[in-house]
Each structure stands twice: as C-alpha cells, then as structure tokens.
Amino acid sequence: MPRWISDEPGEEAALLEAVGIPSVDALFSDVPKKARIGRMGIGPGREEPDVVRDVDRLLDRNRPLARFATFLGGRVACRYAPAAVDAILSRSEFYTAYTPYQAEASQGMLRALFEFQSLWVELTGLDVANASLYDGATAAGEALLLCRRVHEGHRFLIPASLPWEEKSVLANYASGPGLRVEEIPYDARTGRLDLEFVRRTVASKDVFGVLADVPNGFGHLDEGVLDLRSAIGDVPLVVAADPLSLSVLEPPGDYGADVVVGEGQGFGVPPAFGGPLLGLFACRREYMRQAPGRIVGASVDAEGRPAYTLTLQTREQHIRRSRATSNICTNQSLVALAFVVYATVVGPRGLATLQTTLAERARTLATALGGIDGIAAPRFDAPYLGEFTLELTRGTSLSFLDRLRRRRILGGHALADPRPSAAPQAERILVAATDSVGEKEIQKYAAAARAWSASGGRP
Amino acid sequence: MTFQQARWDEPAVWDLTTSYPTSPPPGIASVPERFRRKRGVRWPEIAEPEVVRHYTRLSQMNLGIDTAFYPLGSCTMKYNPKVSELLARRPGAAQVHPYQPEATVQGALELTYRLERLLSRVTGFPEVSLQPGAGAHGEYAALLMVRAYFRDRGELDRRTEILLPDTAHGTNPASASQAGFAAREIPSKDGCVDLAALRAAVSDRTAGFMLTNPNTAGLFEGEILEIAETVHTAGGLLYYDGANLNAILGVTNPARMGFDIAHINLHKTFATPHGGGGPGAGVLAAGEKLAPYLPVPRIAKSGRRFRLDYDRPRSIGKIKTAYGNFGLDVRAYAFAISHGEEGLKQVARRAVLNSNYLGVRLGKLLPRPFRTLVKHEFVLSGTPLRERGVRTLDLAKRLLDEGVHAPTVYFPSLVEEALMIEPPETESRRELDRFAEAFERAVSDTPENLHAAPHHLAVRRIDEVRAAREPRLSWKDLRTAAVNVETPGRLAAGDEGSSPKDPGVAR
Numbered sequence: 022m023p024r025w026i027s028d029e030p031g032e033e034a035a036l037l038e039a040v041g042i043p044s045v046d047a048l049f050s051d052v053p054k055k056a057r058i059g060r061m062g063i064g065p066g067r068e069e070p071d072v073v074r075d076v077d078r079l080l081d082r083n084r085p086l087a088r089f090a091t092f093l094g095g096r097v098a099c100r101y102a103p104a105a106v107d108a109i110l111s112r113s114e115f116y117t118a119y120t121p122y123q124a125e126a127s128q129g130m131l132r133a134l135f136e137f138q139s140l141w142v143e144l145t146g147l148d149v150a151n152a153s154l155y156d157g158a159t160a161a162g163e164a165l166l167l168c169r170r171v172h173e174g175h176r177f178l179i180p181a182s183l184p185w186e187e188k189s190v191l192a193n194y195a196s197g198p199g200l201r202v203e204e205i206p207y208d209a210r211t212g213r214l215d216l217e218f219v220r221r222t223v224a225s226k227d228v229f230g231v232l233a234d235v236p237n238g239f240g241h242l243d244e245g246v247l248d249l250r251s252a253i254g255d256v257p258l259v260v261a262a263d264p265l266s267l268s269v270l271e272p273p274g275d276y277g278a279d280v281v282v283g284e285g286q287g288f289g290v291p292p293a294f295g296g297p298l299l300g301l302f303a304c305r306r307e308y309m310r311q312a313p314g315r316i317v318g319a320s321v322d323a324e325g326r327p328a329y330t331l332t333l334q335t336r337e338q339h340i341r342r343s344r345a346t347s348n349i350c351t352n353q354s355l356v357a358l359a360f361v362v363y364a365t366v367v368g369p370r371g372l373a374t375l376q377t378t379l380a381e382r383a384r385t386l387a388t389a390l391g392g393i394d395g396i397a398a399p400r401f402d403a404p405y406l407g408e409f410t411l412e413l414t415r416g417t418s419l420s421f422l423d424r425l426r427r428r429r430i431l432g433g434h435a436l437a438d439p440r441p442s443a444a445p446q447a448e449r450i451l452v453a454a455t456d457s458v459g460e461k462e463i464q465k466y467a468a469a470a471r472a473w474s475a476s477g478g479r480p
Numbered sequence: 481m482t483f484q485q486a487r488w489d490e491p492a493v494w495d496l497t498t499s500y501p502t503s504p505p506p507g508i509a510s511v512p513e514r515f516r517r518k519r520g521v522r523w524p525e526i527a528e529p530e531v532v533r534h535y536t537r538l539s540q541m542n543l544g545i546d547t548a549f550y551p552l553g554s555c556t557m558k559y560n561p562k563v564s565e566l567l568a569r570r571p572g573a574a575q576v577h578p579y580q581p582e583a584t585v586q587g588a589l590e591l592t593y594r595l596e597r598l599l600s601r602v603t604g605f606p607e608v609s610l611q612p613g614a615g616a617h618g619e620y621a622a623l624l625m626v627r628a629y630f631r632d633r634g635e636l637d638r639r640t641e642i643l644l645p646d647t648a649h650g651t652n653p654a655s656a657s658q659a660g661f662a663a664r665e666i667p668s669k670d671g672c673v674d675l676a677a678l679r680a681a682v683s684d685r686t687a688g689f690m691l692t693n694p695n696t697a698g699l700f701e702g703e704i705l706e707i708a709e710t711v712h713t714a715g716g717l718l719y720y721d722g723a724n725l726n727a728i729l730g731v732t733n734p735a736r737m738g739f740d741i742a743h744i745n746l747h748k749t750f751a752t753p754h755g756g757g758g759p760g761a762g763v764l765a766a767g768e769k770l771a772p773y774l775p776v777p778r779i780a781k782s783g784r785r786f787r788l789d790y791d792r793p794r795s796i797g798k799i800k801t802a803y804g805n806f807g808l809d810v811r812a813y814a815f816a817i818s819h820g821e822e823g824l825k826q827v828a829r830r831a832v833l834n835s836n837y838l839g840v841r842l843g844k845l846l847p848r849p850f851r852t853l854v855k856h857e858f859v860l861s862g863t864p865l866r867e868r869g870v871r872t873l874d875l876a877k878r879l880l881d882e883g884v885h886a887p888t889v890y891f892p893s894l895v896e897e898a899l900m901i902e903p904p905e906t907e908s909r910r911e912l913d914r915f916a917e918a919f920e921r922a923v924s925d926t927p928e929n930l931h932a933a934p935h936h937l938a939v940r941r942i943d944e945v946r947a948a949r950e951p952r953l954s955w956k957d958l959r960t961a962a963v964n965v966e967t968p969g970r971l972a973a974g975d976e977g978s979s980p981k982d983p984g985v986a987r
Contacts, residue, residue: 023818025559025751026830027908033830036837036909045829048836049731051700051853056732061601066820069563076814079594080572082587084580093577096801105528107569109535117544117560118756119552122888126485126880128938129542130756133535136493139955143522149953152757155613158801166658189797193624197660244512269505269517284801293568294588295578295802296613297759309951315757319958320947323932323940332947338616338654339891343663348654351614351747351762355755358535365493365531369521373505380508404510426581434579439790440776440797 022066086292089431090462092386094240094408094453095184096157097295098265098287101456103366106289106359116355120315124330125322130354131329134317137361144264145281146272147303151314152331153357154300154349157284158187161232161261162194163302163313163347164280168230168257169200170311170346176201178222178231180214182238185438187261191232200229212401212410213243216252223253234261235270238436240383240408240451241401242270250277264288264301264360265379266406268372280304289359299356310336313347375456379407382454382463387411389467395474400449410436413448416478421470422450428469430462483883485937486540493534494955497524541938542756543885549911551838553857553888553900554649554696556726556748561818564752564811573810578802582787588806589786593779595813599763602725602824603742604735607771609764609778610804615723616651618743618762619690621799623659625741625766625773626688626717628796639687639716645673647697647892649723652690661687668894671697671850671859675706682714692721693737694728694855696892696900698835708738717741717769725749726904727832727856730825734765741766746805749827750812761808775799830905831856834912838903841916845923849895856904862897868927872897875922877941878933882918 022028033045042048067075091099110116114129121127121134134152141150154160165177177195179188181204188202195202203222206215214233222228231253233246249258259280260273265287267273273281285299286292304312310333318332338345364372387409390398398411411433413421418435425432433452437443458466494500501520507513526534543550550557567573576588596608612618623642630636642656646665653663666677672695682689689711693701701707711718720734720742726749734742746761747754754760766774776795777788788803819827832855839848839858846860862872876886876899888900903912922930934940952961 022823022826023561025561025818026826026905027910029908032909033833036833040833040836040840042836045833048829048832048853048855049700051702052728052732053702053705055705056737058604058731058733058736061730061733061821061824063598063601063816063821063824066823067817069818072563072814072818073567075817076567076591076810077570077572079587079591080567080570080810082590083572083576084584085571085575086577086580087571087575089584091577093579095579097578099575099577103528105532108532109539111565112536112539113546113560113753114539114542114544115756116753117546118542119550119555119557119754119885120757122552123543123876123880123886124942124944125877125934125937125939126543126885127756129538129540132492132538132541134757135954138953139494140523142954142956148956149951155617155759156801158798159613159617186798186801190799190801193621193796193799196624196627197658199660242511242515244514247514267517268521269508269511270515271517275518291574292577293574294576294585294806296800296805297807298801309953316953318947319952320943322942326939328939328942330942330944330947332944332953333951334948337650339650341654342650343653343657345650345654345657348616348620348651348658349614350616350649350651351745351754351758351760353613353755353759354757355753356759358756361493362531362535364523365526366528368525369501369523370505370525372521377506377508380510384510404512404515406508406511423581423583426584431577431580431584439788441791442793 089429090458090465091431091455092433092452092458092466093431094455095434095451096284097292099292099455099457100287102289102363105366106362109362110355110359115358121331128329131317133358133361134354135319135329137357138317140361140364141301141303144267144272145303146274147281148306149309149312150303151312151316153353154302154314155353156298156300157261157282158190160282160300160302161187161259162190164259164282165191165194165230167280167304167308167311167313168259169198171308172229172257174227174229176203176228178203178205178219178228180205180207180233180237182207182212183234184238211403212237212239212241213403214245216245216248220252223256228256230257230259232259232261235273236263236266236406236408239401239410241403241405243403247276265372265376268369269376279308285360289363290356297353297356299353299360311346312336314349314352376406379454379456382458383407383409386452386454386463386466389463390470393470393474395478396470408451408453410449410451418448418450421473424473425469430466430469432466483881483936487938488537488541490534490537494524496526496530496534500524548884549907549915550885551887551901551903551915552885553902554723556902556904558751558904559906560751560753561815564814567814568807568810573807586786589779591813592803592809593781593786595809596779598816599744599765602729602733603744603765604733605742605765605767607766607774609774610761610809611775611800612743612762612764613800613805614758614760615743615745615762616655617799618764619651619655619721620659621775622719622741622743622764623655623661624796625770627659628773628794629770630687638684641685642688642690643681643686644690645695646894647695648690649692649696649721652721671699672701673703673707675703678707679710682710682716684715686714686716688717688719690719690721692724694724697850697859698854698857699850700855704737723748724856727828729828731828735767741770746808746812751815752808752811759805759808761805777803827905834903834905834907838901838912838916842919845920857900857902859892859895860899860901861895862899870927870930872899874930874933878922878925878930879918880934881936882922884915884918
C-alpha cells in the first residue's frame with residue numbers, strides 16, 4: 022500500500038471514536054445493498070520500485086522521437102523546450118494548485134496567466150485573451166459558438182484543407198445548437214481558398230462565421246486569407262494561427278480577424294502522445310463578454326497594491342449555469358504558464374529566428390525531394406514556413422511512411438481521414454522541419470524517398 | 481499566527497526591462513510581403529536567470545497542495561504522488577508523437593488500453609475513452625453521444641430536455657445547453673433528489689438526468705435505484721458526473737447504480753495534479769447503449785499488438801485533437817496500480833472517514849443544514865456569522881491567514897452562505913485537527929479582523945468589483961489605462977521602445 026495515506030498507530034480508531042461509530046463500514050450504511058459491488062477485479066497494490074519498473078517496462082515499448090530523424094508536425098510540435106521551462110512547471114506551488122478561486126492565495130498563477138493573456142494579445146493583435154482552453158481544435162469550436170452568439174445564421178465556413186480531426190471537432194461543436202459546418206473548396210494547384218465561393222455563400226445571409234487557418238492545413242500560406250475580411254462584410258472572422266508563425270507574420274487582428282485561436286503546445290511542453298495540449302483564444306473587445314473560459318483581470322488590493330483575480334465571471338458556468346458562454350471549468354493553466362515562460366526565455370527575436378531556421382530547413386527538404394518520381398513535394402504551389410504537404414502519385418502514405426520508419430525516419434503524417442466512412446482521399450503527407458533535423462537528416466530523408474521511388478513505390 | 485506567504489514586490493515580466501524589439505523581424509524570402517509582420521512582437525527579452533527568478537518568485541506567491549491543506553469541496557485536492565511526476569517525464573511518455581506509426585508507440589497504446597480496462601472495472605462500464613480534456617468536456621461529449629443515440633432512434637426531435645438537481649455542478653447545465661438541450665432543474669429535498677419531483681418532471685421529452693452521487697452536499701443519494709428506474713421508464717438516460725467518485729471506490733459504481741454513462745476526473749480521484757486550473761482529464765465510461773457512440777479512435781488489441789481503431793460507424797467522431805491527455809494518463813495509471821484493489825477501497829474509506837470526522841468537529845462551530853452521515857465532503861452554513869456582520873467570504877479569507885486554502889464557498893447554492901469542505905484521504909488526523917483549530921480561531925475572531933482578512937498573503941483583500949467593472953485584461957489594457965490616467969511625466973505608453981509604467985498596476 023502506498024505511503025500516501027497516513028496510518029499511524031491508533032489513528033483510525035481515534036477518528037472513528039470521535040465520529041461515534043464502530044467501524045468504517047458504518048459510514049457506508051446509506052448505500053443500498055442492491056447497489057453495492059463485490060470486488061472491482063483490480064490487482065493488488067504495488068510498492069513504488071515495482072510501479073516504476075512496471076510503467077518503465079511499458080514506456081520502453083515506445084520508441085521516443087530521439088531515436089529517429091523526426092519530421093512530424095501538424096498541430097502537435099516536436100520542438101525543444103529549454104530546461105528552464107520544466108523547472109518552472111515543476112514548482113509544486115504551481116502544479117499542485119487548483120483553479121485560483123481564492124485570488125489572494127493564488128497571485129502567482131494569476132499573474133502568470135495575466136502575462137500569458139498579454140502575450141497572446143501581442144502576438145494576435147487582438148484585445149482580449151482568455152486563460153486557455155483544452156486545445157486548438159476545441160478553441161476553434163468555442164470560437165464557432167461565439168460567432169453564433171454575435172451573428173445570425175446557421176452556416177459556418179471552414180477550409181476544406183483543415184485537418185480532419187479539427188473538422189470533426191467543429192462538426193461536434195456545431196451539432197448541439199443545430200448549426201452546419203460547410204467546407205470552402207481550394208484551388209487544386211495552390212491550395213488557396215476559393216474566395217468567390219466564400220462571397221457567394223456569405224451573400225445567402227445565413228453564414229454566421231468564417232474560419233481560416235494560418236498556415237493552412239497543408240502547411241502553406243494563403244494570401245487570400247488577408248482578403249477574407251473584405252469578402253465577408255460584417256460576418257465574424259476566426260483565424261486559427263500557429264503561434265510560432267506569428268513571430269514573423271502579420272498579426273491576424275491587423276487584417277480583420279475577430280477571433281484568433283491556436284494550438285500552443287509547441288511553446289514549452291513535449292508532444293506527450295498528443296496531450297496535454299493548449300488552446301489559445303483571443304477576441305476583439307466588443308466580444309469580451311461573449312468569450313468562453315477563465316479570464317484574469319488586474320485590480321488592486323485593500324492597500325491599493327496591484328493584484329489580480331479571475332474576472333467577468335458572470336459569463337461562466339458556476340454563475341450563469343445553462344446560460345453560460347461556455348461549459349469550461351478546468352482549462353490548461355499549467356501549459357499556459359509553459360507558453361509564457363518558453364516565449365520569454367526564447368524571446369521575440371529568438372522565436373522569429375527559430376521560425377526562419379525551420380522555414381529554411383523545410384525549403385531544403387522540399388528541394389531535396391524535388392523531381393523524385395512518384396512524389397510531388399511540395400504538392401501545392403504556394404509559400405510555406407516550416408511545414409509543407411507532399412503527395413504520392415503512386416503507393417500509399419502508410420507504406421511510404423513505414424519504409425521511412427524502418428530507416429529511422431519519422432517522415433510526417435498522413436493527412437487522410439482514417440475512418441472507413443471517409444470518401445477516397447489523395448495520398449498526402451504533412452512534413453515538418455523540426456529543430457532536431459539538420460542537413461544530414463534531410464539528405465537521409467531524400468535518400469529513403471528515392472529508394473522508395475526506385476522500388477516502384479512498394480513497401 | 482505564524483503563517484506568512486511570500487510578498488515579493490515583483491514587477492510584471494514586461495517591467496523587468498525597458499527595451500523591446502521594435503523593428504520587424506527579418507523577412508523570410510518566401511513569405512509574401514503582405515503577410516510579413518510589420519512591427520516586432522512587443523515582448524521583453526530577458527536572460528534566462530532573470531526569467532527563472534521571476535517565475536520562481538511568482539510561484540512563492542501561490543498556494544498548492546504541497547504548501548497547504550486544500551479542502552476545496554468537490555475538487556478532491558489530494559496529494560499528487562511524486563512518482564507519477566517522475567514517470568510522466570520519461571522520454572517514453574513525453575517524447576512520443578501522436579502520429580508516430582503504431583509500431584513505434586506500442587507502449588503508449590498498451591498503457592492507454594490498460595488504464596481503460598482498469599477504469600472499466602472501477603465504473604462497471606464495458607467501454608472507456610480517455611479523449612475528453614476535462615470533466616466538463618466529458619459531460620459535453622457524453623451529451624453529444626446522447627443526441628446521436630436518440631437521433632438513431634428517431635426520438636431526438638422530442639427528447640429535448642436534460643434534467644438535473646439544483647445541487648448539480650454548474651458545468652452540468654452549461655454542458656446540456658451547449659449540447660443543444662434545455663436544462664431543467666429539479667428541486668432537492670433535504671439535500672437529495674426529491675423523487676416525487678423527479679417523477680413529476682420526467683416525460684417523453686426527457687433525454688436524460690445528470691447526477692453526482694454522492695452529491696455536492698456530500699450526501700449519498702440513497703434512492704438512486706428508484707431514480708434510475710424513473711428516468712429509464714420515461715425513456716431517458718442517466719448521466720453520472722464523476723466529480724465525487726472518490727467517495728465510492730470499491731463500494732458501488734455508476735453501472736451498478738443504474739447509470740448509462742459516466743465521466744471520471746483523473747485530476748481528482750486519480751491524483752493527477754490540477755496545474756493551477758488544468759490540465760485535467762475527463763475520461764468517459766459507457767454502458768452498452770452509448771458505447772458505440774464514444775469518440776474515435778478506440779484502442780483495440782489484436783493478439784499482442786495494440787492499434788488505433790477508427791472503424792466505429794456510430795461514433796460521434798473527434799472531440800479533441802489526438803487521444804486525450806496522455807501525460808495525465810501515465811500519472812493516473814501509476815496511482816491506480818500503486819493502490820490496487822485494496823488501496824483504492826482504502827482511498828474511499830479514509831476520505832469518507834476524514835470527512836465525517838471533520839464534519840463532527842466543525843459542526844460544533846457552524847450549522848450543518850443536512851443529515852450528518854456524509855461521504856467525502858460536507859456543507860456548513862455561515863448564516864450565524866451574519867449576526868456579527870460577517871459573511872462566509874470573510875471567513876474564507878480569514879482561513880487563508882492560517883496557511884490553509886479555503887473551502888469552496890457559496891456552493892451548493894441551496895445552502896445560504898455555504899462552505900463545502902472536502903478533506904481527502906491523504907490528510908492525516910493531525911492536519912485535520914490543525915484545520916479544525918484554525919477554523920475555530922477564524923470563526924471566533926473579531927468582525928474587524930474577519931473583514932480585513934487576509935493579512936498574511938502576498939496581497940490583501942482584492943477589489944473584485946473593480947476588476948469586473950473596469951476590465952483590464954492584458955498589458956495592452958494597462959498601457960491604455962496609463963495613457964488615460966492624468967499623471968504627466970509618467971506617460972510612456974504608446975511610445976514604442978520604452979517601458980510603459982501603469983501607475984496603478986504594473987509596478
């Protein structure tokens with residue numbers, strides 16, 4: 022039995038005596054006999070060394086990223102975080118705290134979250150950020166619901182190039198209030214959004230919001246996004262932006278975004294098989310009282326000293342219940358702390374330098390893959406930063422990636438929706454330049470791809 | 481009085497320096513001119529030692545379980561085992577990408593599978609998904625599954641109501657309405673569901689009933705089997721809010737009580753740290769009716785191999801990117817196998833014993849509105865303090881001065897001036913006694929002291945009304961506010977490249 026429960030001699034007896042009952046069983050006399058269970062069927066407890074051995078044995082069956090040349094990306098980044106970030110996250114005053122309901126006792130986390138909100142405001146060019154949501158996809162879902170609160174209509178437009186997981190999450194968030202998510206087609210050569218389609222659809226007067234992602238689901242930059250504002254009039258515009266890209270790109274608030282969401286995991290926490298992630302959310306001030314989630318505000322204490330507290334809580338579930346702007350209670354505070362510590366340690370110029378380096382590496386890789394028979398890399402004729410999409414003109418993504426894997430390369434991930442119900446899809450792979458790959462790994466990738474091609478695209 | 485929290489006069493991170501990059505970042509050749517950032521990101525550039533010192537100082541102005549007893553009702557703030565932290569940081573847990581080929585993540589899949597099986601045994605439900613991000617997210621996903629279930633049965637147009645007791649956590653009605661249902665509250669009787677009122681409320685409009693058991697008053701809903709029968713007879717489904725699962729581990733389970741689906745907060749019952757507000761994990765466990773609708777992928781075992789199974793035609797699809805908060809799953813798994821069957825039972829037994837013990841002691845100081853046999857938490861009412869012009873809020877702030885966190889206050893709302901107190905199993909009798917003594921000192925303190933509390937924290941009582949009336953939610957707002965304040969000579973805001981100081985706030 023673990024040492025986490027006190028078992029001093031006489032302790033339980035003294036507690037029972039004070040309660041005035043003969044045994045602990047008597048405390049459960051209000052559970053009806055018919056509702057009781059026998060054994061749960063869980064094995065016996067283990068001592069700490071055995072637990073460590075058992076869990077390590079499981080984890081050793083994983084092959085961590087360091088064993089490969091890694092080109093995996095998408096919403097979950099493989100990016101080095103300075104050790105200082107985890108050192109701060111490991112402060113148990115932070116990680117063992119609950120939501121800062123008692124502000125006076127929780128100034129540390131409240132101030133860190135206020136700094137986090139401030140940083141997302143600076144990066145996005147918007148006015149108000151919340152203290153985080155679960156991940157980028159659910160942040161987009163919350164943005165969809167916000168749009169409906171501030172604008173009439175039943176249709177929400179998203180790029181057809183959005184990752185399938187996000188499409189599915191958005192479809193779920195839309196389904197409750199009976200809303201529809203519709204896909205904006207893209208140009209087959211460039212992957213650019215069909216703005217004519219957007220204008221036409223918005224003219225129906227039934228569109229309550231439009232979402233675009235930067236870079237898009239293929240990793241590319243679509244200049245058309247800069248023209249969306251003028252294309253959709255007063256319909257709310259949501260931009261899903263990669264935070265690292267915002268170190269070098271125009272803040273979406275400057276080109277008309279009303280809401281900017283994003284996935285922030287790459288700033289300070291490891292991929293961890295996909296979680297915890299970090300949902301970023303910011304909006305214009307006029308939508309402040311429609312925003313989802315916790316928000317930290319500045320105030321003063323009784324002595325007039327600066328102090329911080331959760332605020333605008335009348336939007337929230339514990340006050341407003343069924344009329345709350347969102348059901349969010351727990352968010353991702355600790356990951357938000359990681360985000361702001363990471364960005365501050367690396368610094369704004371450091372972020373831009375990193376993004377520039379990754380863009381150069383992606384370009385080198387695309388060049389190295391150019392002209393290989395059976396591979397179109399990049400698939401789309403459009404600018405990109407650290408990621409791009411390649412397309413196989415023969416064979417399958419799975420066999421291609423498997424072949425690379427056997428050469429110790431994680432060559433990216435298939436973009437296709439893996440559900441059997443999905444319509445037939447092109448064999449596209451999102452490839453990311455990560456900060457752990459250099460010239461050597463890039464040439465290794467190209468050599469493996471050529472070998473795949475020479476074998477006729479067979480595994 | 482011996483407690484004193486750190487009281488650093490620490491500036492905001494942007495006030496640690498006076499220079500920020502002002503010129504735009506060097507352009508990336510391939511990026512179209514229109515897309516390039518025209519101004520630098522206005523954020524400080526500070527060397528690592530100073531950054532670390534800044535956030536370390538902030539941490540010292542924060543109360544966690546490792547610092548203090550944290551009896552927040554319904555939050556189950558138990559000790560977070562250090563071994564779990566150790567394991568979650570292993571490269572095999574942290575440095576694994578969700579889109580790696582299955583052959584390279586067999587350990588992650590197996591750990592996920594094993595945790596699912598274990599939670600299946602805890603809840604009594606056959607199928608489990610670890611995907612939802614937190615408890616409320618689990619509720620929401622479950623209600624979307626309920627929608628899909630009734631759609632398949634052709635009953636969705638009719639079944640538009642989710643019922644819940646007035647003691648329900650606020651997330652329940654919020655999730656219900658976000659999932660497109662009308663949330664309708666059923667009044668309680670003596671702190672429990674009024675079965676007659678429930679019987680009168682159910683109809684062919686009822687999609688489901690959401691219930692926490694034991695409930696937020698700390699009471700076990702003894703008529704749970706009748707409640708289940710009532711809801712099922714009306715054709716509705718029963719949802720178990722697992723926030724209070726800690727109290728019943730090994731005694732009963734949601735399936736046995738007649739529920740159709742449940743969420744479990746790993747960050748409560750399974751001791752994963754709450755991170756100052758998150759991340760959490762809101763695992764879903766479902767019975768046969770709803771299991772086909774669980775999010776994809778599910779983890780399947782074929783022989784000795786584990787794989788991601790997307791072939792679930794009735795699934796609602798995705799509710800979040802990837803497969804859930806794996807980092808927390810590792811921690812929860814380590815917690816669960818450390819305890820094993822007997823240990824998990826002991827968790828519930830000791831948590832309930834602690835709660836009853838503290839209930840008896842504090843019940844001598846303030847009234848308890850309901851019966852005194854409670855489960856993991858209990859409720860007191862601060863109404864007698866009113867005679868002295870003192871409110872529950874004052875008591876909570878005064879408790880902070882004792883070096884403990886305050887209980888949950890003003891919830892459940894059916895109790896006036898409520899304090900909801902949960903002392904989990906990891907608190908020793910000594911800690912409980914210390915808290916009882918602190919509580920006694922606090923209750924009997926002078927109204928002046930109570931009103932002025934706290935005195936020994938990083939800040940004194942915070943003006944929350946001002947925070948809401950004049951929302952200043954970021955550094956940008958502080959700069960704007962500084963411009964608006966008439967203090968010539970200090971107005972640096974808007975002057976790019978210099979350090980704006982808000983005379984009111986960011987010192």
